[in-house]
Amino acid sequence: MTTLDDRSATIEHLDRGPLTMDELAEVIARDIPEGSFVNLGIGQPTKIADHLPRDHHGSATVILHTENGMLGMGPAAHGDDVDADLTNAGKVPVTELPGASYFHQADSFAMMRGGHLDVCVLGAYQVAADGDLANWHTGRSDAIPAVGGAMDLAIGAKDVLVMMTLFGKDGSPKLVPTCTYPLTGVGCVSRVYTDHGVFEVGGPTVVVRETWGIGVAELRERLAVPLATR
Amino acid sequence: MARTAVLESTDEAVAGIEDGSTVLVGGFGLAGMPFDLVDALIRQGAKDLTIVSNNAGNGEVGLAALLKAGRVRKVVCSFPRQADSFVFDELYLSGRIELEVVPQGNLAERMRAAGAGIGAFYSPTAVGTPLAEGKEVREIDGRTYLLEYPIKGDYALISAYRADRLGNLVYRRTARNFGPVMAAAATTTIAQVGSVVPTGDLDPEAVVTPSIYIDRVVAVEARHYTVQGAR
Known part of the structure; x- marks a missing residue:
């Protein structure tokens, strides 16, 4: 199913600190194959749009899907380009690119659920080694539950990528043996992109592809999931 | 004689909506929200309503104004909590409104099923999550699904x-969102439109919602809405 590339050996970048979120967005954008149909989740993943591969005319070579009903979404709209009838899933005004198309909600989620979308990048509270995703609810009893399209996206795309920091503000790892937050989807994530490293999940072991500012040995100490290298 | 009534005012358009009705309300945030019909529904006075919509209101306009007027018993939606959903938040946290959260794709498909005469369907969305609670689980061809029932409206706005x-309709950009799905899913569908053109002026190839789904149409003046209100 996957359209992502494979790489042979684990790379450790120990001569620098962890990635900024913009640098991480660039790393993810580089891994998205040309010609893909891609959905970028609300929040940090929207940054990826700025780094997507372009052809020699400067046109993006991937087609962005927004679940409120559009393929061929362009950059955020400013000034006179703002149109109340044209927003993204985060309700931010956006623009349309040549070749864009519009469709209703049932069609928008049918193309997702039906396995037509190649890649989706989501934020997360937690990802488990087996690919379970928690990104919609903190589990706090006084929180108002709101799921939007998160559960549909989690099980819809051929490859679900997560973009997040590896550690929470309190230092606790977000790549975990088992999610303690309420689940969004079961075994749905294929790859986790973080400021400290990129991990393949959902297989028999978690495989480290690349690290920044930290080595695999230290990651093994700080994460409670067994890590493999290649 | 067309079966669709082209009406002069939004008050005529929402006439007869009974207390206790289930009303499907289009829109994704402000885009595609039938503001004028919702305002007319507030004037009309129907109460104890169940509202099915993607969100639970923004600011104090549209759906939020209907909620603030105390007319809504229950909201069925995918994403109630937003930066500007303070009207809903207060009603919910003080226990004055019921909430059923439905994943956005299931929400759309459940309404599509209602409009298409499908008794129920199996969806892979939400399997293994708290929203699967109480739903029938079935494995089909190696994949796990949940049984989802249609959502039918008495009215759609x-x-x-x-x-x-x-009553043939065309939409504009992402304001289309739930319109075509809701149009088919309600007993009585009421559409507010930017303009009503003579029959034959719409390109039949470009019609998105065919007239068979539309019961009442009313033209409204174009207004620009923000969460602060219209101008």
Whole structure:
């Protein structure tokens, strides 16, 4: 199913600190194959749009899907380009690119659920080694539950990528043996992109592809999931 | 004689909506929200309503104004909590409104099923999550699914760009969102449109919602809405 590339050996970048979120967005954008149909989740993943591969005319070579009903979404709209009838899933005004198309909600989620979308990048509270995703609810009893399209996206795309920091503000790892937050989807994530490293999940072991500012040995100490290298 | 009524006012358009009705309300945030029909529904006075919509209101306009007026018993939606959903938040946290959260794709498909005469369907969305609770689980061809039932409306209030006098509709950009799905899923569908053109003026190839789904049409003046209100 996957359209992502494979790489042979684990790379450790120990001569620098962890990635900024913009640098991480660039790393993810580089891994998205040309010609893909891609959905970028609300929040940090929207940054990826700025780094997507372009052809020699400067046109993006991937087609962005927004679940409120559009393929061929362009950059955020400013000034006179703002149109109340044209927003993204985060309700931010956006623009349309040549070749864009519009469709209703049932069609928008049918193309997702039906396995037509190649890649989706989501934020997360937690990802488990087996690919379970928690990104919609903190589990706090006084929180108002709101799921939007998160559960549909989690099980819809051929490859679900997560973009997040590896550690929470309190230092606790977000790549975990088992999610303690309420689940969004079961075994749905294929790859986790973080400021400290990129991990393949959902297989028999978690495989480290690349690290920044930290080595695999230290990651093994700080994460409670067994890590493999290649 | 067209079966669709082309009406002069939004008050006529929402006439007869009974207390306790289930009303599907189009829109994704502000885009495609049938503001004028919702305002007319507030004037009309129907109460104890169940509202099915993607969100639970923004600011104090549209759906939020209906909620603030105390007319809504229950909201069925995918994403109630937003930066500007303070009207809903207060009602919910003080226990004055019921909430059923439905994943956005299931929400759309459940309404599509209602409009298409499907008794129920199996969806892979939400398997293994708290929203699977109480739902029938079935494995089909190696994949796990949940049984989902249709959501049918007594009324649908939707917004479109343009109608002809038969009630054929075209939409504009992402304001289309739930309109076509809700139009088919309600017993009585009421559309507010930017303009009503003579029958024959819409390109039949471009019609998105065919007139068979539309019962009442009313043209409204184009207004620009923000969460602060209209101008």
